[in-house]
Amino acid sequence: MTIRGNVQSPILVAGGAGFIGSTFVYLAAKAGRKLVVLDDLSTGHRGAVAAAEAVGDVRFVAGDVADGPLVEEIVAEYKIGAAVHFAARIEVGESVRDPAQFWDRNFVATLRFVDALRRAGVGRLVFSSTAAVYGIPAREPLDEAHPCAPVNPYGATKLAVEQMLASYDRAYQFRSARLRYFNAAGALPEAGLGERHDPETHLIPNVIAAALGQGGPLSVFGDDFPTRDGTCVRDYVHVADLADAHLRALDFLAERDESLTANLGTGNGATVREVIEAAAAVTGKPVPYAICGRREGDPPTLVAASGHARAALGWTPQRSDLTTIVEDAYRFFVARNTP
Numbered sequence: 001m002t003i004r005g006n007v008q009s010p011i012l013v014a015g016g017a018g019f020i021g022s023t024f025v026y027l028a029a030k031a032g033r034k035l036v037v038l039d040d041l042s043t044g045h046r047g048a049v050a051a052a053e054a055v056g057d058v059r060f061v062a063g064d065v066a067d068g069p070l071v072e073e074i075v076a077e078y079k080i081g082a083a084v085h086f087a088a089r090i091e092v093g094e095s096v097r098d099p100a101q102f103w104d105r106n107f108v109a110t111l112r113f114v115d116a117l118r119r120a121g122v123g124r125l126v127f128s129s130t131a132a133v134y135g136i137p138a139r140e141p142l143d144e145a146h147p148c149a150p151v152n153p154y155g156a157t158k159l160a161v162e163q164m165l166a167s168y169d170r171a172y173q174f175r176s177a178r179l180r181y182f183n184a185a186g187a188l189p190e191a192g193l194g195e196r197h198d199p200e201t202h203l204i205p206n207v208i209a210a211a212l213g214q215g216g217p218l219s220v221f222g223d224d225f226p227t228r229d230g231t232c233v234r235d236y237v238h239v240a241d242l243a244d245a246h247l248r249a250l251d252f253l254a255e256r257d258e259s260l261t262a263n264l265g266t267g268n269g270a271t272v273r274e275v276i277e278a279a280a281a282v283t284g285k286p287v288p289y290a291i292c293g294r295r296e297g298d299p300p301t302l303v304a305a306s307g308h309a310r311a312a313l314g315w316t317p318q319r320s321d322l323t324t325i326v327e328d329a330y331r332f333f334v335a336r337n338t339p
């Protein structure tokens with residue numbers, strides 16, 4: 001097998017101060033990788049990189065991923081061999097209300113970042129994509145060959161980047177792994193890392209907050225879907241498992257002269273009610289909730305066919321059973337809210 005790049009050369013991580021990025025940086029640093037984090041801290045937290053700095057060789061640069069000259073300077077100074085791109089806006093509802101910033105950050109800024117990498121001679125990128133590229137599932141579970149027809153600007157911006165990367169692959173041999181996340185969840189409480197979105201819209205942190213009596217009862221967005229209990233089914237995948245897939249994708253790109261598109265999900269779905277039950281069991285408290293109307297754009301079921309990531313990357317989720325996900329999110333939540 002041809003080795004195209006040194007697996008051990010430093011990795012540039014755009015958006016490494018966010019939820020998934022900081023978990024990746026911590027686990028990669030622990031695994032002995034050298035990392036440079038580039039983040040403008042618009043939604044990330046400087047402190048989220050501290051745990052990684054304490055265990056490994058990690059540098060932090062405050063700056064914009066769209067700043068081409070800065071990216072080229074970082075690549076030259078640190079002899080970057082590959083990049084991982086997490087920096088993005090993520091809230092679907094906000095993308096419908098205010099698409100301009102999603103196109104600007106998720107597409108334009110990403111194009112600037114990728115092109116700076118190309119000019120600087122870095123030809124390997126792991127990109128955070130999403131199950132939202134598929135739109136409304138025509139069949140389940142969703143495999144990578146399912147047509148892509150996103151139903152919101154968030155998914156559209158991510159699909160546009162995937163298409164840009166496919167053209168860079170053909171024209172410039174710029175290789176990329178486009179990882180389509182299903183529902184990123186869980187936390188790394190042992191490193192003080194977890195979800196800290198403001199406002200928090202994701203189900204699991206909101207269920208835990210409701211169980212602990214913070215912010216009132218949980219709003220359940222619809223119980224009349226064609227699913228086993230009427231609430232939506234999602235494929236929750238632990239953030240540590242996502243991070244592990246990124247490390248494997250970097251190795252894949254270093255060892256093979258080809259790009260990759262792969263779902264990151266477990267292949268198992270949980271309903272909103274099942275998440276509520278898991279949180280009640282983990283916290284030992286009932287979860288107060290109210291059934292509300294459906295949220296716009298929520299498909300009844302989103303479950304990954306995960307065979308491709310398993311086969312191509314040798315990836316097997318280790319921490320993605322629902323109880324472990326909720327336990328880790330709960331431990332992080334309690335630690336963060338304890339003075």
Ligand code: UDP
Pocket residue numbers: 092183201202203204206218219220221222232233234272295298
């Ligand atoms: N959800 C809910 N109440 C909340 C947040 C989410 O009922 O406060 C539901 C949402 O409608 C979806 C599922 O939980 O069916 C997962 O939503 P989340 O926002 O966590 O992720 P998404 O699937 O939108 O990426």
